Amino acid sequence: LAVAMNQKIKGIRFFRTAYYMPSVTSSIVITLIFMWMFQRKGVINYLLTLLRQHGLTIGIFLTLLVGIQLLLVVTEKLRGRTVEYLEPSYIIISIILASIITYLLKDFGIITLTEVKAVDILWLNTREKVPFWAGPFAFPRPLGAIMILNIWTTVPTFMILYLAGLQGIPKVLYEAAEVDGAKGWQKLWYITIPQLKHITFLIVTLGLIGTLQMFDQVKIIGSQAPLESVITLAYYVYDSAFPGASAPRIG
Incomplete structure (x- = not known):
């Protein structure tokens, strides 16, 4: 996606803005939109x-x-x-x-x-797991909806990081590779990917942190789906510390 957004074509600024909009929109608003989309x-x-x-x-x-x-x-x-x-x-x-x-x-x-x-198809109010052929690796369908939501809202940010990394690669490296007869895939494998390794490490780290911190989507979608089918680490900690109307289990 970042490679496509790095091309010099007409109207590319509009597409960059459109792709980035989910990342700057309130997560609560995006979650409510997804709940509406995944209704029966x-x-x-x-x-x-x-x-x-x-x-x-x-x-x-x-x-x-x-x-x-x-x-x-x-x-x-x-x-x-x-x-x-x-x-x-x-x-x-x-x-x-x-x-x-x-x-x-x-x-x-x-x-x-x-x-x-x-x-x-029941997307939210169900305990059915998908994909059915994955056996123990199958996940509940409501959790799949949350995964799609999380990907849709975080990929644009990662695209911006990769886009900045692509624009920071010196053009002289590609010119030298062309002089040596390197093809497109060779330039990608030996120049682009190695030059983006630090960006890739940052994106993987941010992705793991964001996944572990995911809370608001589960809190909202959990009202429409069986809670055990969408629970994440952050929500599990919250639910253990503040179990419903009971007294907090901390302190």
Whole structure:
């Protein structure tokens, strides 16, 4: 993600801001939004129902989108022009063309829709574990929702750290590697990753600390889910010290 945000393409500042918004938004607000999304009749189940019903259409559309985008970019590169694969203008053209072709395929009856039953998954008020095939490593479904929430709110901060690290790598190292005939993956493996090792150590440390300190999400989502399915270390310490309406167990 940081590598993509480090590219010099049009509109990149907007995408950087959009990706970083979850990290600067109140965790309580984000948690309430996620609770609304993971309700039994919430956005997640609605999107899964649409995906089940329109899965073939979506798959064909995405295939056409990627194919047209690559065709446009490769054609421009063969003409000697410098074009990024994520050039916004070509993405818009690809979306329009892919939409038209997909619509024509549906209009001619090549793509047909089937009636499917609405997805009715309990995300919060359940003790069911996922993934079911993981055995002892399976985790409760409400805890999975909290994991998604935590990833969504922390990844943007880590992206900023990696972005700063990428921009701090001297360009002379890449130029010297190109002179020696290094390819893209070789530059990534022998220059980029070693230069980011200190940033990686910092991110791993901050991630562990943040995971151990996670409390507010569990406190809020715990009201909608079985508490034992979402409990974390910080909440366990709090619940042991202040057990409900009982007297504190400290002091």
